[in-house]
Each structure stands twice: as C-alpha cells, then as structure tokens.
Amino acid sequence: KRPKPITLLNERIKNQKLNGQTNVSTVIHWFRTDLRVEDNIGLSKAIEQLSAAKKHNKNAQLVALYTINEHDFRAHLESGWKLKFALEALSSLRKSLSKINVALVFRHFEPKDALLSRSSQFADWFKTQCMSLSSNEGEILVTSNAQYETDELYRDLKVFDKTDSKFHYQVFHDQCTVEPGVLTTGKGSQYTVFTPWYKKWVEYLHSHQDGKDVVSTVEIDMNKPVNEKLEKYESHSYSLSKEFLEYLPIEDLGLPEATEKEAHRTLQEFFNARASKYNEEKDILALDSTSHLSCYITSGLISTRTVVNFGYHANGDSLMRRDIKQNNSMENFVKEVAWRDFYKHVMCNWPYTSMDIAFKFETMDIKWDNDVEQFRKWCVGETGLPIVDAIMRKLLQTGYISNRCRMIVASFLSKNLLVDWRWGERWFRKHLIDADLASNSGGWGFCSSTGVDSQPYFRIFNMKLQTERYDPQGDFVKSWIPELEKVDDVKILREGAVNGTDIEGYCAPIVDLKESRERALEAFREGM
Ligand code: FAD
Numbered sequence: 295k296r297p298k299p300i301t302l303l304n305e306r307i308k309n310q311k312l313n314g315q316t317n318v319s320t321v322i323h324w325f326r327t328d329l330r331v332e333d334n335i336g337l338s339k340a341i342e343q344l345s346a347a348k349k350h351n352k353n354a355q356l357v358a359l360y361t362i363n364e365h366d367f368r369a370h371l372e373s374g375w376k377l378k379f380a381l382e383a384l385s386s387l388r389k390s391l392s393k394i395n396v397a398l399v400f401r402h403f404e405p406k407d408a409l410l411s412r413s414s415q416f417a418d419w420f421k422t423q424c425m426s427l428s429s430n431e432g433e434i435l436v437t438s439n440a441q442y443e444t445d446e447l448y449r450d451l452k453v454f455d456k457t458d459s460k461f462h463y464q465v466f467h468d469q470c471t472v473e474p475g476v477l478t479t480g481k482g483s484q485y486t487v488f489t490p491w492y493k494k495w496v497e498y499l500h501s502h503q504d505g506k507d508v509v510s511t512v513e514i515d516m517n518k519p520v521n522e523k524l525e526k527y528e529s530h531s532y533s534l535s536k537e538f539l540e541y542l543p544i545e546d547l548g549l550p551e552a553t554e555k556e557a558h559r560t561l562q563e564f565f566n567a568r569a570s571k572y573n574e575e576k577d578i579l580a581l582d583s584t585s586h587l588s589c590y591i592t593s594g595l596i597s598t599r600t601v602v603n604f605g606y607h608a609n610g611d612s613l614m615r616r617d618i619k620q621n622n623s624m625e626n627f628v629k630e631v632a633w634r635d636f637y638k639h640v641m642c643n644w645p646y647t648s649m650d651i652a653f654k655f656e657t658m659d660i661k662w663d664n665d666v667e668q669f670r671k672w673c674v675g676e677t678g679l680p681i682v683d684a685i686m687r688k689l690l691q692t693g694y695i696s697n698r699c700r701m702i703v704a705s706f707l708s709k710n711l712l713v714d715w716r717w718g719e720r721w722f723r724k725h726l727i728d729a730d731l732a733s734n735s736g737g738w739g740f741c742s743s744t745g746v747d748s749q750p751y752f753r754i755f756n757m758k759l760q761t762e763r764y765d766p767q768g769d770f771v772k773s774w775i776p777e778l779e780k781v782d783d784v785k786i787l788r789e790g791a792v793n794g795t796d797i798e799g800y801c802a803p804i805v806d807l808k809e810s811r812e813r814a815l816e817a818f819r820e821g822m
C-alpha cells in the first residue's frame with residue numbers, strides 16, 4: 295500500500311511555491327532529457343523566477359547544469375548511440391544558452407559502488423555541486439522537468455528531501471503532451487487499453503485548447519539575455535574517463551545532427567514530403583519514410599507538444615476529423631505520438647513495469663527456452679532469416695530501426711526463438727539511439743503478448759509474409775546483407791537458404807517457422 299512515487303512527486307509539486315523565495319541568488323536549471331531551450335517548461339519557469347529574484351537581488355544568476363552517471367553506461371543500461379547523440383546535443387545546447395548568457399556546466403557522478411542515481415548518496419553529491427555553483431551567500435533554487443522512470447522519480451524525491459532554507463528544488467511536468475494521471479477511466483483509474491485512452495487524450499486536448507494551437511507551448515525570447523554576462527565555470531567541458539569514451543560508437547552511418555534546429559527541420563521536412571503518405575509508406579522497409587523524430591523526442595531536442603501541434607494544423611486544425619473517418623495519415627501519425635504518452639502514463643501507474651517485470655503477471659510463468667547461442671545469432675543478425683538479420687544488422691550499424699522492424703524482430707525473438715522478451719528489451723536499450731524505457735518495454739510487452747494492451751499470444755508474425763508485404767523485392771534485405779546482394783530468387787530473399795539451397799557465407803534458418811510457432815503457442819498456453 296505504499297504510495298506510488300508519482301503520487302509522492304505530485305504532492306511535492308503541488309506544494310512548491312513559484313516566486314516564493316525572495317532571497318534567491320542562483321537559479322539552476324538541471325537539464326536531463328529536455329536538451330532544448332524552446333518549449334521547455336522547467337527552463338522557462340527558471341527564467342521567470344530569476345526575474346522575480348532579481349527584484350530583490352540584482353546580481354541573481356541563472357546557471358544550467360547537466361549531470362552524467364557513468365554507471366548507467368558501464369552497466370550497459372544505456373546505448374552508446376544515445377550517449378553520442380546526447381553529447382552532441384549538449385554542445386549545441388551550450389551554444390544556444392550562451393546566446394542568452396547562460397553557462398551550461400557539466401558534472402560527472404562517479405559512484406564508488408553500483409548505486410544508481412536514486413541513492414541518497416547522489417542527492418548529497420548533487421546538492422554539493424549546486425552549492426558550488428553559487429557565487430554568493432544567497433539561496434539556491436533548482437528547477438527540472440520530471441522523468442517518469444521509477445529510479446528517476448525516487449531520485450527526485452531524494453533531492454526534494456535535501457531541501458532546506460538555502461536549497462530549494464522544483465519539478466515540472468514537461469515530457470508528455472498530456473501529463474500522467476490526468477486521463478482516467480470513469481472509476482478514476484489509469485486505462486489499460488489504448489483506444490479509449492486515446493479518445494480521451496484527443497477530447498482532453500480539444501477541450502483545453504487555449505489559442506490557435508491544440509496544446510500550449512512556451513517561448514523563450516532569444517534576443518533578451520537572461521544574465522548580464524556569460525559566467526565562466528570550472529569543469530566547463532566534458533571530463534569523461536577514457537574507458538567511458540570508448541563506449542561511444544566509433545563509426546557511424548550518419549548520426550543525425552543533434553541540434554534543435556535539425557529537429558525542427560526534420561519535422562518540417564516530414565510534413566512537407568511524407569506525412570500525407572504515412573499510412574501507405576510507413577511499413578515499407580526500404581523506404582524508411584517515417585519521421586525519424588524519435589531521437590530528438592527522446593533526448594528532448596523537440597517537445598511532443600510541438601509535434602502534435604504540427605499534426606493538428608496539417609489535419610485542418612483537428613486531431614480527429616469526422617469527414618475523413620478512415621486512413622487519415624495525419625491522424626495516424628499523431629496517434630503514434632500519443633502511444634508514447636500512453637506508455638509513460640502506464641509506467642507511472644504501474645512502476646514495476648520499469649523494473650523488468652511484465653505488465654501481465656500471469657506471463658511470468660512462461661517457460662522460455664532462452665538458448666544463448668540462438669539469442670547471440672539474433673543479436674548480430676545471423677539467424678538465417680533474411681528479414682530478421684537485415685533489421686538486426688541495421689540496428690547495430692545505425693542505432694535506428696522503424697516500428698515495423700522492431701515489431702518483426704521482437705516477435706521473432708519472443709515467439710519463434712522463445713527467448714525471454716527482457717533479453718531483447720535490454721539489447722534494444724543498449725543499441726537504440728532513441729532508447730526510452732517506457733516505449734521500449736511497452737513495445738516489447740506488446741509484441742511478446744506480456745505487456746499492457748498487447749497482441750493476443752497467438753498472433754505470431756510469419757517472417758515469410760512480413761517480407762512479402764513489406765519488402766516484396768528484397769531491396770531492404772539486400773542492402774543490409776551483403777551475402778545476399780547477388781541473389782535474385784525472391785523465395786530465398788523471403789525464406790532464407792531453405793531446402794538445401796546453399797549460399798556462401800549465409801547460414802540456413804536456425805529455426806523452422808512452422809514448428810517454432812507451434813512450440814510458442816504451447817509454451818504461452820501452458821504458462822498463462
Ligand atoms: P514515427 O512513426 O514517425 O512516429 C513519430 C513519433 O511517435 C516517434 O518518434 C515516437 O516518439 C512516437 N511513436 C511512434 N510509434 C510509437 C510506439 N509504438 N510507441 C511509442 N511511441 C511511438 N520508441 C522509442 O522512442 N524508444 C524506444 O526505445 C522504443 N522501443 C521500441 C521497441 C519495440 C519492440 C517496439 C515495437 C517499438 C518501440 N518504440 C520505441 C516505438 C517506435 O518503434 C519508435 O518510436 C519509432 O519507430 C521511431 O521512429 P520514428 O520517429 O520515425 O517514428
């Protein structure tokens with residue numbers, strides 16, 4: 295019966311007083327997964343409160359802070375692609391902030407033991423770092439935007455516990471389009487089914503509209519310096535250890551440019567060129583025509599409020615048009631963005647879903663086969679199933695694969711290979727540039743039939759049919775599997791080297807699709 299961490303955080307948020315501290319000399323905005331200046335609620339609250347503080351103390355300053363915990367990466371909890379992207383985003387953020395005379399300071403947390411950021415040790419360290427950023431005797435006010443993973447929620451609660459007459463802490467809801475806890479069923483609980491939840495999401499946004507956009511955003515005046523001058527702080531640059539830097543991917547096939555400007559350009563370009571064909575093209579693997587906004591959204595270079603407003607206007611100022619009932623690409627695109635909110639709301643309401651536990655408890659008894667060698671082959675793209683291997687190789691080389699790709703390989707791992715979905719979820723988290731705990735475990739739960747509003751367990755993708763539908767000529771497969779580059783036989787491109795066909799350097803499928811399907815059905819029937 296312990297209260298949920300989100301409930302505890304919301305109580306703290308409710309009690310925090312804006313402009314309540316009159317003796318503040320330093321306001322610090324703690325950047326986490328909100329690496330942008332535009333439409334950043336916590337940052338704009340920091341600026342607002344700095345203005346109020348300046349009325350009492352004309353030397354009051356705003357400083358931006360970013361903390362990094364090596365353990366998260368060393369323990370392979372986070373992806374090197376994502377880290378590389380975030381480091382580039384930070385250097386661009388630093389430039390943007392310097393235009394308004396705000397310094398971005400970087401601090402590196404090196405825990406002696408394996409404690410994560412939620413520890414009290416971190417909160418003590420964090421407070422000391424903040425104190426060291428204050429140049430004079432006044433009080434310190436730290437602002438941040440909420441993160442909804444359980445460890446992060448507890449971390450913020452620990453920081454709240456450190457508040458005293460000199461150190462104030464505030465958290466704001468910013469990550470979702472509609473904040474968690476707002477949309478409830480008639481009985482006041484969190485929805486477990488997406489469709490009615492989504493209807494509510496749309497209704498809520500339409501009915502709370504205030505202005506021409508469907509969801510309000512906040513603006514920062516980049517022509518108005520926040521501080522009189524740009525302060526210099528020690529440890530101004532990233533001081534990461536050599537071993538840590540080795541964790542970054544060395545080669546990359548075009549890491550997206552990690553700037554806010556590029557995030558907005560990507561959004562604009564998607565709406566100009568491809569959004570109207572989203573329904574028809576999103577699953578065609580060789581086209582790769584979805585928005586590619588996920589890395590920007592996950593690291594916070596663009597808010598989903600901005601993305602949803604774009605979709606709303608492109609759809610004739612509506613999120614749900616009555617005159618186009620079916621197949622409306624704009625609406626379906628916004629609906630996908632809403633899935634992200636849905637999974638975050640679910641994670642807040644059932645915190646165990648961020649701790650490697652299946653939403654559906656009853657699936658915890660499934661007897662997974664967990665063949666380590668088959669799992670390894672899946673990871674590196676050597677299963678002999680061309681579509682699976684092409685996708686997994688693309689993931690390793692670029693850190694990005696589309697939703698259809700994710701569904702195909704997740705279904706194959708959890709059903710055909712009968713490997714525990716959590717192994718796959720970890721592998722994705724370690725390699726995706728857009729790795730996000732809620733969407734990732736939500737997506738894995740969906741495909742493996744263990745999660746919230748998931749596919750029925752008997753829905754097992756047929757790899758042959760998936761290739762037929764989404765890569766009919768094998769273009770995608772050929773582009774990622776050099777061994778198949780010269781193969782023209784569509785049957786081989788769809789099913790692999792079956793019936794004794796020999797392809798140099800490319801193995802025959804490690805499982806028979808029909809047999810493995812039957813085995814999965816039996817294991818799920820027995821386990822649930
Ligand atoms: P678009 O199709 O252009 O969609 C626009 C945006 O909507 C995305 O950027 C994303 O923010 C959101 N979105 C789209 N589909 C979903 C979805 N199914 N669930 C939640 N949000 C969605 N998404 C992540 O951001 N991080 C993850 O770690 C992640 N892991 C996944 C794992 C599995 C097994 C599955 C099936 C899906 C996962 N997704 C994840 C969701 C989705 O696949 C990606 O968001 C999407 O492929 C990103 O490409 P895009 O930006 O071009 O998407």
